[in-house]
Amino acid sequence: MNHVLIVDDDVDSATSLRDLVATENFSVALAHTLRDARRQIALQPPDLVLLDLQLPDGSGLDLFSDPDLVASSELVLITGHASLETSIEALRLGAADYIVKPIVMRQLQGVLSRFMKPAALKADVARMNAGLASKGHFGHLWGQAPPMLRVYEQISRVAGTAVTVFITGESGTGKEVVAQTVHDLSRRRKQPFLAVNCGAISPNLIESEIFGHEKGSFTGADRQHLGFFERANGGTLFLDEITEMPLELQVKLLRVLETGRFMRVGSTQSQEADVRVIAATNRLPEQAVASGKLREDLLYRLNVFPIELPPLRDRLSDVGLLAQHFLEGIAKQEGQPKRFTSSALERLATYHWPGNVRELRNAVQRAYVMAAGEEINEEWLPRPQAGVALPAAAALQAEPAAPVAAAELAAPAVDPSMIVSLPVGTSMAQAERALIEATLRYHKFQKERTAAVLGISLKTLYNRLKEYAADSEDTSAST
Template sequence: MTHALIVDDDVDSAETLRALVAASGYTVAVAHTLRDARRQIALQQPDLILLDLQLPDGSGMELCADPELIANSEVVLVTGHASLETSIQALRLGAADYLVKPIDAGHLRAVLSRFMKPSALKAEVAGLSAKVAPDGHFGHLWGRADSMVAVYNKISRVAGTGVTVLITGESGTGKELVAQTVHDLSRRRQQPFLAVNCGAISPNLIESEIFGHEKGSFTGAERQHQGFFERASGGTLFLDEITEMPPDLQVKLLRVLETGRYMRVGSTQMLDADVRLIAATNRRLADAVKSGKLREDLLYRLNVFPIELPPLRERMDDVELLAGHFLTAIGQAEGETKRLGPQALVQLRGYDWPGNVRELRNVVQRAYVMAAGEVIDECWLPVAGNGAASAAALNGLDSTGAAPQPSADDAIVLPVGTSMAEAERRLILATLRHFHHHKERTAATLGISLKTLYNRLKDYAAVDGEEARPTEDLAASEGRR
């Protein structure tokens, strides 16, 4: 049976906690001082310690600061002041969660439901770490570079705690994947992981989307709406591009972080914010504060445990590994295996990847579609130091920036006086026939977007039912890619 130790100098509070924890199937011991706590731990190592910070003979921090004493115990802080810096420091030292006095029975049950023995978490992290060298990945992340190993070590350290994490890095480096990996290694893994891009929500709706609203709280509020905090309850809420959140809402978010409670728009009832918060931004933090994009006090509250992701250009040895991973995933989805030729690998490693891992993934997907055989050559890949050539490769042109030359059988003849619209129509349809109605290759070769191609084909079909066959849904086609 799981054993819990309650360390609290308030006799009534300790007795209430003891009854609630015992009702959840734990054996329970109680200590009212640090000295008693150490004696109880020596008698029987607890699986769970509910620890008050303010004790007659010292601070509960002293137990947190002794890793050997609590190495096999999960620590949950019990405090009357959730905003105390000592609470944050204790979380940094490995506390898994915290409870705010007076203890809410529902919140306590939620904390108990997430209980995992530290040894189990450590074994899981060790298993993932062992795969980095042979397989090159850790959770949802890929890479063997020293800078990525450092990121993995940070994730391993913070995942099992309740600490707020702030992830920084350029666009496309994989910040959401870091957040997802932290969640998957945490005690909250069985509950939702909700990712929100703060820059993608209308400023007029973002407060309602994050905190929810009551029916009738504003014009158009026809029913009660659960916000992100409520939908992610018990799990992890990832706020991406936090610097795009309006300043007035940053104040309210800061309040939630300090008190652990919030209200829906139009409500007077406080709700518990039972979420692990992870935030991210692609801006430099000092610049964001200086420009007014991020409140300085919110930065301090979010930046409890920082994780900075390196750009791809600083870990070029990982490019081949990442490209191979993307090709494998695409091949499994499409049912056809393809590989990169030797010169293609050289060209990938020579490019500086301003769009980072996201750009590499998109390049590999495009090259997979454009390559006719099982070997992908360099003509569909970006060229180092030549922006025009790189753009040409991505738009279906060859390495010199010229369009692939059609054979004589593919040529079209236009009489003098043909309108531009008709010339475009004939060229698009001829190219579509040449690629056997493969729309992605057609769009890439013509240098237009897939959406533009679909719009043109839809127009042609509406006029005369041409062979363009535009009925395939664009979203479905992009989903298969």
């Protein structure tokens, strides 16, 4: 039987909590001070510690200074409010979760059901690291370039905690795969992982989809609908393209993150949200705040633990490994093995991949279909585009140090229509718009090709063009 130590100076609260824990098939001990807690730990090392922050002889966080305790026991904080500062400090010290006062049985049951010794989590990370060393993949993520090794280290560090994760990176870099890997290494792994693209849901329906609605709450609501928070109960909710969520809904999401409660549309009764939120965006977060697409307070609440995914052009050494992985998957599905020629692998490793890993996967699939025999050569692979001074997304993030003329950016014999030249002082939003509109014109307003070249989703492109049209109308009206 696993053993729980409850450390709380409120005798009545600790006794009530002990009775609740005992019903879940745990043995329980109580301590009301740090001194009592250390004595109980010496008598019987606990598997799980429920730890109040405010104690008569110090802070509950002082127990984290015992490396043996942190290594062998899961530590869960008991707190009146899960503040951002507490989250950061708890992560740094190794806390696994929170119980927010006043404690309710459902919240406690969720924590107890996710109980897992730190050694088990470390073993899972060790297995993934073994796969990285032998085959070049960390769970579902492939690559051994230094930027990816840093991502794996961050995932290993944060997965076992309850901290909110904010993933940034260009479209197609694998943000959902990172979120899935965090979930797979977390204590919530046996519960649902639900991925939601906020940019793919109608603004009129997104609140209902996220929080659910009651029967009769609006025209057409002929039955009760469970939203994403309820469907992901106990697990992880991944909110992709968070900057596409309407601002009024961002306020409600912030409230859920701060209080752990939400209400269905048309309801007056709040519910517990036992969900870990992971968010992502392909925009630069600060730019999204400046352009009014993301609330600054929500950014601070989401960005407790940021993970930045590198574009594929910054880890070209991984392209061959990724291409082989995709090729093996396609060959297994189609039942016909094929292989790349050396010249094909060379072509893959020299292309700049504006669409990142997603574009690479599509390119491999197309080359597989077009290859007549067992060998895939460079004939059907993407060709480097002459005159592209910076890959599309890199141009959006570059910080010019001085005015740059078009001729300085271009290679010899460059098509002038493929060059975007911007003066120093251009805002990031203006640079993004100039690049998107120029790329759209170059590709003769073919939106699918434009989105692929820019490395963004078609939905994101449509959203941007809609914004630009609205801005143009406002400018015309004001003049």
